[in-house]
Amino acid sequence: MMPALLWLMSSFLGLAHAQLSISADVDKTAVALNDQIVLGVTVTGPEASLPDPEIPAMPNFSIYSSGRNQNITFVNGRVSSSITFTYVLEPRALGRGVIPPITLTYKGQQAHTNPIEIQVFKPGAPVPAQQRGPAPVSAQIQQAPAPTPTPSPGPGRAPPQVKRAVINGSPVFVQAQVDKKSAYVNEQITLTIRFCTAVSLLSAPQYNAPKTDGFLAEDLPPERHGSTDIGGRTYTFSEIKTALFPAQAGRLTVSPASVRVQMQQNVNVDPTAADFFERFMSGAFVNAITRDLNSEPVIVEAQALPADGKPKDFSGAVGAFRVSAAVDRSSVKVGDAVNLTVTISGTGNIKAIGDPQMPDLTNFRVYDTVTSLNLDRKDDKVQGSKVFKTVLVPRVSGDLAIPPVAFTYFDPEKKSYVKAESLPLTVKSAPSPGGPAVPAGNPVAGVVAPQGVTTVSEDIRYLQAGRARPISRFLEAVAGAGPLHAVPIFAFAFCLGLVQYRKLGSADPAGSRFRGAAKTASAKIGQSLKASDPGKAAGLMADALAKYLADKLAQPASGLTARRVADLLTNRMPPVDAALIERVKEMWDELDMRRFSPNAPGGGAPVADSLRELIDALEKELKR
Amino acid sequence: MKIITAIFAIFLAAPALGQTIVDGQKKYDSGDYNGAAAAFSKALVDEPRNPALHYDLGNAWFKAGKLGPAIASYQRAFDIRPRDPDIRYNLNFALKRAGEELRPDGTPPALFYLFTILSERELAGLHWLFCAAMLLLGCVLVLRPQRREDLFPFLASAVLLWAGAGLWWGSRNALEPEDRGVIVKSTAELRSGPGENFGVSFTAPEGRRVQILSRSGGWLEIGITKEGAKGWLPSEAVEKI
Structure with a gap:
């Protein structure tokens, strides 16, 4: 921060509960009257937003702000930040001067730095060697003439050399300008506040910065000083630049900046007046007046970022960035730690950079990311880098790939979203001889299981082949059999019916014979047709007829004769038709003849048909 | 041919x-x-x-x-x-x-495994198989009553297995209704009625299993058992199982 830190006098008083601290240092404690001292006041604390220190009145010095520099660090999700406020002090008087304690107030508590003693010598006088630091650059600029606009960069500034004060015709004024009137949200706009004077001032001007509601502001030190010609008149000027980042879309206003100055006003002097010498001795030829100067308000149109094509991983960064990734070791053993450093650098609001899109690192155990921020303000552009450090521990051996790390931002020049990617990396992971060995002191110690199965990543299982098992298919077929399910039910019902039928038959044997007579006869006739011997066939048919008539007439089949049958049929109530009885007798005789006569033709189909016709006719006649 | x-x-x-x-x-x-x-x-x-x-x-x-x-x-x-x-x-x-698990909360793993070890179709097949065995044994018993003592253990086993398979199948049917589906639309909006003019009652994630309760036009009324929620979805947002 300082070119050389010769002397440090600081107070480091922690505010008990807030853990804020303040320190102050100067680059030298002995200075010539026409030289400058750089005072740095640093406030540190565990928050991104830190309070400003209260700079006390310093009657022995003219004090100018030279900007501020903030650093924010994220470690394991905890924020720590520090702001260094830089001031340039110009001694006003010879001898001993003191920088009083600087106060930091936070939530009702206060911390103070110790007072710093400064020795001021005459210009050109020898400054004690042990108290002299390198000569500030501003000393040379102060001695050089400035005929044309010659802004002098650096913390030094040339004191005004104008001999006359001119009140009218704007000898002093304040300007506020921006480099662009329209910008995207989070795009940098540079605000320049310029204070110009063509007259000598009686005291250091008091500057009040404008309000920048709706913007995120970053100072752009150092304060510039120089001289310029305006309308043929030489002005000295001081410039303060601030980077503004619109936080929201819409019409945003930078309120006026104001500067309070004390100027001298000449009064008419009458040498003949009675009080001439009295006024001469009291220095009343010059009147001091105080003026408040204001700049014009500045209006900026903040445009919303285009919604079309906005990537899902866009986190709000606007500017121009690049991403790089590196590992501290490219060859490790399983269980050893590797530090992956991802750096996003470029121009834009570095503080607004969100986490990059980390790739899928299933082969690694991934630990917390530590974030740090480096801000720079070169060429009035806020730039720098944000560094993300992550500890990776290989879970498995082999060449483990770290895919590119992606970061998406909006480029206001191209007016489009840009995806920046780092190069892919590879880490060679060797098997650990004793299992996953974790070095002592490593933050991951104790996390990796020393033995057993370690889950690397969870995923679905692979494809299958084949069909359902046969037993499963059989059961499914049974389930899908539909109407066939009724078969066992019908079978059971049939069995029950059959048993019942049998019970009925055993209870009425005569009736059972009567009902089954035709069926039995038909079966026997069928058998007779299959017999090869004609006599046997005729015998079967004769048996069929005899059995039929015996069943119908409730008589034993054996010993039944044609005459007996005719008598029974005749005497039956109601009596059977005589013609039918005659046909029975004829059939009986016919079958007996065919059965016992060696020369008679056999049964044959015609006889069987005749017998069936006869039985059908008897069935109709012999109804109960 | x-x-x-x-x-x-x-x-x-x-x-x-x-x-x-x-x-x-x-x-x-x-x-x-x-x-x-x-x-x-x-x-x-x-x-x-x-x-x-x-x-x-x-x-x-x-x-x-x-x-x-x-x-x-x-x-x-x-x-x-x-x-x-x-x-x-x-x-x-x-x-x-999809914010769900196969085993319902509070169900012992072993019990859930046993309860679901057979598919519904397999349970139905077993039910009908034991039913047929029971009836056929009944037929034999009716036709050959003199073998009652030999057949009774088999018949009793068949009856028990038939009843057990029937109860198992029935309870599976009761817990896993026939008309089921899965939400196939990411963050489906369930409305209070079958149409866009009805307000969104709640949202459900893709992959959530649902029960289809009724249909109206191109809309399905679905119920989500886990949350006890009910609402209407366009039919294309649900894939029937």
């Missing part, structure tokens, strides 16, 4: 089906998950009761990032072959992505 044609068709179709599955597996291995899903879907037309094909289709959908269709396919595979550990694992894995 028709029978001969059918037999030829079966023999010719079998190698073609196998080739389709192999194509699907190759596409899956090469990372063409949508192509693999198309191949497995085609194979399922010929073998709709093949659990491995449903499982493979679920894998392809899952890898393609389509959680809803993946869970629907895994569920079908699980319905056919619930004992398969891979099917159980992948279904549970996918269900967790």
Whole structure:
């Protein structure tokens, strides 16, 4: 921060509960009257937003702000930040001067730095060697003439050399300008506040910065000083630049900046007046007046970022960035730690950079990311880098790939979203001889299981082949059999019916014979047709007829004769038709003849048909 | 002639089906998950009761990032072959992505495993098989009452198994209703009625299993058991299982 830190006098008083601290240092404690001292006041604390220190009145010095520099660090999700406020002090008087304690107030508590003693010598006088630091650059600029606009960069500034004060015709004024009137949200706009004077001032001007509601502001030190010609008149000027980042879309206003100055006003002097010498001795030829100067308000149109094509991983960064990734070791053993450093650098609001899109690192155990921020303000552009450090521990051996790390931002020049990617990396992971060995002191110690199965990543299982098992298919077929399910039910019902039928038959044997007579006869006739011997066939048919008539007439089949049958049929109530009885007798005789006569033709189909016709006719006649 | 044609068709179709599955597996291995899903879907037309094909289709959908269709396919595979550990694992894995688990909260794992070890169709088959055995033994007993003592143990076992299978099947039916579906639309908005003019009552994630309660036009009334919620969704947002 300082070119050389010769002397440090600081107070480091922690505010008990807030853990804020303040320190102050100067680059030298002995200075010539026409030289400058750089005072740095640093406030540190565990928050991104830190309070400003209260700079006390310093009657022995003219004090100018030279900007501020903030650093924010994220470690394991905890924020720590520090702001260094830089001031340039110009001694006003010879001898001993003191920088009083600087106060930091936070939530009702206060911390103070110790007072710093400064020795001021005459210009050109020898400054004690042990108290002299390198000569500030501003000393040379102060001695050089400035005929044309010659802004002098650096913390030094040339004191005004104008001999006359001119009140009218704007000898002093304040300007506020921006480099662009329209910008995207989070795009940098540079605000320049310029204070110009063509007259000598009686005291250091008091500057009040404008309000920048709706913007995120970053100072752009150092304060510039120089001289310029305006309308043929030489002005000295001081410039303060601030980077503004619109936080929201819409019409945003930078309120006026104001500067309070004390100027001298000449009064008419009458040498003949009675009080001439009295006024001469009291220095009343010059009147001091105080003026408040204001700049014009500045209006900026903040445009919303285009919604079309906005990537899902866009986190709000606007500017121009690049991403790089590196590992501290490219060859490790399983269980050893590797530090992956991802750096996003470029121009834009570095503080607004969100986490990059980390790739899928299933082969690694991934630990917390530590974030740090480096801000720079070169060429009035806020730039720098944000560094993300992550500890990776290989879970498995082999060449483990770290895919590119992606970061998406909006480029206001191209007016489009840009995806920046780092190069892919590879880490060679060797098997650990004793299992996953974790070095002592490593933050991951104790996390990796020393033995057993370690889950690397969870995923679905692979494809299958084949069909359902046969037993499963059989059961499914049974389930899908539909109407066939009724078969066992019908079978059971049939069995029950059959048993019942049998019970009925055993209870009425005569009736059972009567009902089954035709069926039995038909079966026997069928058998007779299959017999090869004609006599046997005729015998079967004769048996069929005899059995039929015996069943119908409730008589034993054996010993039944044609005459007996005719008598029974005749005497039956109601009596059977005589013609039918005659046909029975004829059939009986016919079958007996065919059965016992060696020369008679056999049964044959015609006889069987005749017998069936006869039985059908008897069935109709012999109804109960 | 028709029978001969059918037999030829079966023999010719079998190698073609196998080739389709192999194509699907190759596409899956090469990372063409949508192509693999198309191949497995085609194979399922010929073998709709093949659990491995449903499982493979679920894998392809899952890898393609389509959680809803993946869970629907895994569920079908699980319905056919619930004992398969891979099917159980992948279904549970996918269900967790949808905020659900295969085993209902509070159910002992062993009990859940036993309760779901047989598919509903298998339980139905067992039920009908034991029913047939019971009736046939009853027939023998009726026709041969003198063998009552020999047959009684078998008949009693058949009756018990039939009743047990029936109760098991019935309880599975009661807990897993026939009309089920899976939400296949990411963050589906369930409305209070069958139309866009009804307000959104709640949202449900893709992959959540639902019960289809009724239909009206192109809308389905669905119920989500876990949350006890009920609402209407366009029918295309639900894939019926």
